[in-house]
Structures are given as C-alpha cells and as structure tokens.
C-alpha cells in the first residue's frame with residue numbers, strides 16, 4: 580500500500596438476529612447501519628431459519644446504506660471484515676458468503692473476525708470528533724452476552740486469552756430464562772433491568788455456584804429461581820405478579836454478584852487494574868453500578884461501552900478488522916464459518 584493512503588474497512592455482522600454493516604477509515608467509524616429482526620419477539624426467542632432468511636433480505640440494503648453514509652465508494656475499500664463465528668450457522672453463512680463475494684469482486688483481502696473478540700474491541704471504536712478513552716494493554720474484559728460469559732485477558736488487539744468462562748448457561752441466557760418463567764417478554768434482560776430498579780435486591784436469596792478458578796455456572800441459579808417460584812406460587816397463585824419487582828431485583832443481584840466475584844478475583848490475582856465490560860449484558864444497570872463501585876474501591880480504570888455498542892453491531896467488526904488488517908492477518912476464501920467459540 581502507498582504510504583499515506585487511508586485504510587478503509589467494511590465490517591459485516593450477521594451472527595444472530597442483527598444484520599449490520601459499518602465503515603471504518605483509519606480507525607475512525609464513518610457509518611454503522613443495523614437492521615434488527617423484531618420478528619422473533621412473538622416466538623420468545625430467535626428462530627434460526629427465520630433469522631437467516633431475514634439476513635438474506637437485509638444484507639444488500641444494509642451494506643449499501645453503510646457505504647453510502649460513509650461518504651465513500653466501494654472502490655475505496657481496502658478489505659472486507661466479517662463475523663466468522665460463533666453464532667447461528669444459517670445466519671453466519673449469509674454474512675460470510677456476502678463478504679467473500681464482495682471481496683472477490685473488489686479484489687481486496689478478507690478479514691475474518693471472532694464475534695466475541697469484536698465485542699471486546701468495541702472499546703476501541705472512535706467516532707469523529709469524540710474523545711473515547713481506550714483500555715491499556717493488558718486489560719481484563721468481562722464479556723457477558725446471551726451466549727457467553729467469559730473473563731478475557733486482552734494482551735493486544737489480536738492477542739486474547741480466555742481465563743474463565745461459563746461451564747453451562749451464559750449470564751444473559753439465565754436472565755432471559757428467569758424472565759420467561761415470570762411471563763415477561765423476550766429478550767428478558769432489558770425488562771428485568773427496568774423492573775429491578777424499583778425492587779429490593781435482597782428480597783429473595785437463590786443458591787450460588789461453587790466453581791473453581793475464574794469459571795462461571797448459572798444453571799443452578801436458574802433452577803433455584805424456578806423452584807422458589809414454584810413453591811411460592813403453590814401458596815399464592817398471584818405471587819409472581821405481586822412480587823415482580825423484587826424477583827427481578829433479586830435475580831439481577833444474584834447474577835451480578837456471581838459475575839463480579841470472579842472478576843474481582845481475577846483482577847486481584849493478576850494485579851490488573853484496567854478493567855472493561857462488553858456484550859449485551861454489559862448494558863445492565865446493576866452490573867454497571869457494581870463495576871463502578873468496585874472501580875472506586877479497588878482503584879480500577881473502568882471501561883464501560885456506549886449502550887449502542889453493547890449489542891451486536893458491525894462497528895466493532897470493522898474496528899477489529901482494521902487492527903487485523905494492520906497486522907496483515909487475512910482470511911483464506913475457503914474458510915467456512917464456525918458456530919462454536921474458538922479463539923485464534
């Protein structure tokens with residue numbers, strides 16, 4: 580590449596139910612367009628077949644709009660970055676195939692992005708004329724979403740190590756399932772968050788996991804919540820309705836407590852004070868407040884993402900693509916998407 584030429588990356592995200600495209604120029608975000616599939620709400624969860632069909636319909640207009648909004652042309656792109664996994668296979672195939680076709684037609688390299696690493700690198704999204712503090716390496720990132728709960732040691736943009744992760748349910752999955760048992764809508768996380776703000780977090784106590792190291796477990800908590808509800812509802816059929824806010828506050832408190840205990844332990848053991856949170860559950864107010872309290876107490880430099888970058892978005896994929904491009908790490912066109920977690 581010529582020395583002073585700008586680096587322009589298109590990012591494409593299609594791992595679940597959001598079709599998103601973004602353009603980054605020299606590490607600055609120029610556009611970020613997302614089509615969210617609300618069709619799944621009425622089914623109480625994402626229906627994979629419907630998701631992949633919706634991606635197929637959305638991908639061309641979303642990419643087109645992202646390029647148009649960036650003020651650039653597709654001929655300006657230096658690489659196409661895309662989410663290769665983990666996620667729903669049918670959804671990933673749409674973004675992957677589209678990215679491959681576009682990269683081939685433009686004769687530019689392909690950059691494959693691990694969706695989870697993308698969530699972490701959301702902390703490096705720079706918007707024009709906005710000062711965003713970036714975590715300094717090495718930092719610890721609590722990555723919490725509907726499919727994953729991990730503590731990641733981030734040594735560099737392209738060097739990350741999972742030091743702890745859930746051995747069963749993810750934090751978001753557990754919250755969503757508890758919300759479902761209470762008859763709340765989908766996804767339950769934001770609804771629990773809203774209700775919890777008015778409730779008493781100590782009203783109900785649920786069983787806590789006892790797992791070694793920095794690993795998590797949430798399935799026991801979920802079962803404990805279910806049995807508590809079952810026992811109280813036997814006595815009083817209106818129990819859930821009458822105790823909705825306290826139940827929400829108590830389950831949120833338990834999840835946050837479990838997440839924070841391991842994060843504090845890891846930070847102390849490794850002597851790291853640069854701490855970040857990422858993923859859908861990092862939008863949770865209870866978790867954000869608990870992190871702020873811990874930051875105050877333990878002198879952490881805390882990094883909390885903007886709400887719009889907690890959920891799935893292509894800005895984080897384009898940004899991750901930019902740093903892989905700078906390191907000359909490209910993807911062979913023959914590589915397929917992957918549905919399960921792998922860290923390269």
Ligand code: KG4
Pocket residue numbers: 595723724725726727750751752754755766767768769772858859860861862863864889890891
């Ligand atoms: O990262 P994400 O958008 O998608 C993946 O799982 O990859 O995370 C979605 C998860 C869902 O479980 C959703 O309920 C949860 O994030 N979530 C929240 C909040 N907003 C989203 N959980 C608790 N409080 C919130 N405010």
